[in-house]
Every structure is written in C-alpha cells, then in structure tokens.
Amino acid sequence: MQLSLDEHINRFVPLSESEKQILSSFTKSQVVKRRGILLSNGEVSRSLYFVEKGCLRMYFINDKSAEQITQFALEGWWLTDFFSFMDNTPSDYFIQTIEASKLVSIDRLAFDELLKAVPKLERYFRIIMQKNLAASQLRTKYLYEMSKEEFYYHFSSNFPEFMQRVPQYMVASYLGLTPEYVSELRKRNS
Amino acid sequence: MQLSLDEHINRFVPLSESEKQILSSFTKSQVVKRRGILLSNGEVSRSLYFVEKGCLRMYFINDKSAEQITQFALEGWWLTDFFSFMDNTPSDYFIQTIEASKLVSIDRLAFDELLKAVPKLERYFRIIMQKNLAASQLRTKYLYEMSKEEFYYHFSSNFPEFMQRVPQYMVASYLGLTPEYVSELRKRNS
DNA sequence: GTTCGTTCTTAAACCAGCTTAATTTATTCG
C-alpha cells in the first residue's frame, strides 16, 4: 500500500497543477530506513510528517527509562509533536520509523509560507486536524470505558493487519500494558 | 470572565465588519441555565458550541450506569462530539452546562456554508483544531506518564480556579478516579 | 546453519486504586 500526498489532498481539496508545484516546492520527500530517527527528545520538532508508505511511532522515555509509545502513523497519516512544532519549544518525544518508509515533511516556517501561498490548503489542514481530533476523542472514550483486557482485544480484533506489522511489545506500550500482561492475555485467549 | 467569539476570532484572523455580520448570520447566541442539556445520547450532535461565559461538560453513561466525563469546556473553548458532528451519526455523549452559560452555536450545515462564505475562517478553525490537537496530545502524555495520584495533584495544583468551579465528583470522573479515592488523596495531603 | 541480540513467555509476589456500605456534610429550593 502506498498513498501520495497529492492524492490524499485531492480527496478533500482539488489543487491546480501550479498549486501542486508550489506545494512540492515547500515540502521535502524522503526515504528513511527501518528504525530511522526523525526527532530526538530535547530537539524542537521542526517538521510535520506525512506517511506515504511505511510506519512511524512517537514515544517518550518514562521515569522507569522505558519507551512509552503514544502514537503510530500509517500510510495517509500526519504526525508531529504539535506543541513543539507550533511553539518552537524542545520536545520530550522521539519520532522513529518502524519500517523502511517514504515520507513527505514540511518545516514549520515552510508550513506557514505554504498556507499563505496556497490558502486552499487551510481547508485541507482544517479537515485533517478535525478528523484527528475526532479520532483522539474516540480513543479517549475507549480509554475511559474499557478495561485494559478489553482494550487489547478491541485493538487486536479491529486492526489485525496492524498487529502483524508492529512488534507485540510496541502494541503493548501503546495500549499502556506490560508485555508480560499481553503474553498472559494471549495465552488466556488461545 | 467573559470572552466574545468575535474577540476570540480576532486573536487569530482579523475580520471585516461585513464578515462579522455574515458570521453572526450563521451562528446562534444562547443563554442556557445551570445543568441545561445541549445534547443527549442517541441524538446527532448537530451543533458546535463556543463558550463565551460559563462551563460545559461532555460525558457518556458507562456500563456501570455512571456518568463518565471526557471533556470540559470553559470560556474560549469549542466543544462537540466531532465524529457525530462531521458524519451526522448518533452520539453516545451528553453535553450539559455546569453553570448558567452564554454560548454561541453553529449547526453542521451552517458551518459548511459559513466556511464557504468566509474562507478566512478556514484558517481560524485550522488553528483552533491544531491547538486542540496539541492539548489532546499533552493530555494523553500525562495519562501515560503519571499515576492517578500524580494526575490528581498535577491537575489540582495547575488549575486551582477550575477545582473551585466544578464539583469534586466531576473532576474525579474526568480524571478517571473514584470520588472515594479523591477523598483519600485530599485527606492524605492535608 | 550458527551466532547474537531481540522479543516473547511463565509464574509468583505484590500493590495502587476500586468496591461496598454506612455516616457526615453541603446544597438546593419550596
């Protein structure tokens, strides 16, 4: 599976050829190998990333020195630490590829310029942010209403392809479970 | 404290007088008494609400028939169930005023029309959604990194005015704690 | 196909936070 940024934008806001050219002049395409680091903690999150192909994770190091994953991004998703990106402040997060990936990135300043140059994209990003917000509301609801056991089963039965793409311990981290407990759940269910 | 929508928009996108008039023709101002219901579960979340004065809560009924609060909105915040609002599907949530409140609401269709009529507002809402998303990422990080005890102290020391405005059991619900446990924490800390 | 690092499993002890249920204190509103 692969999804170009142009194609994705076109689903919401059709762009003219010249607008597409302006867009590509403000963005960078990059191919990153497996486990490549895009952002390290302490740095400012300078870029907003779009995943054309592959998979990203965002995580921080918790007080037990363990990696705590807070978000994944698959094909068609945008990812950054928005506070750091907007306010130009150091981030607590790491962003890393899980697989070899093809990305489009936009720097903070380029993002502002781009939106001035192609105001139609304000609409595209408004819609994207709105959808992200809806997804985030739903995730929060799940966190409140499900036990950790339910949350795990919900996730594994709703996203089986994802479970196969990503190591089990990363899924465990994202769901806020210990790998040991996930093992127990898998045993229980088989 | 009171904050008009015009003023709030003006912080991000200055509007002309005629644009302000178009805006007000697509929105509704309403004063709602304490504990007034704006959305009930099973209904479509037809409106997006801006709080000019007062306080809203969004909650659902969990499997133990208890109210589970997922969001508050104070002056200057927008609130709705975005999935229901965007896709026109029934919501699981209730939205209710905690205090007597002054609100501005925009219906789904009016929202689309408004954005067509005043494209500048795409930018305003893009920024609002982006800020919401940043706030949501931060909240998620807190959930992952803090124990419930830490989460409670963090919240009560960072938002003391809020703790006084909202009943303790609502704060407990929002933080995912039982009222009994909050009582214990308060006793421990005094 | 062997090696070395990474990932997953097993099991027992442990504890943060919940449940239950009874009591006290605040609020609301006639």
Place this chain on the structure above:
DNA sequence: CGAATAAATTAAGCTGGTTTAAGAACGAAC
C-alpha cells in the same frame, strides 16, 4: 428557614494488572 436530596468522607476488604526474574523462541546477519 428547614426538609429533602446531592455530594463528600471513612474504612475494610478485594482485584486487575504490575513487578521481578529467569528461561525460551525468534530472526537478522554473517
């Protein structure tokens, strides 16, 4: 104000999920 209702507290017992520690299985790279 005073009655009724809603909210907050207390304390004991319990449990879902973690911690710890050790070993087993996997998979990438030579």
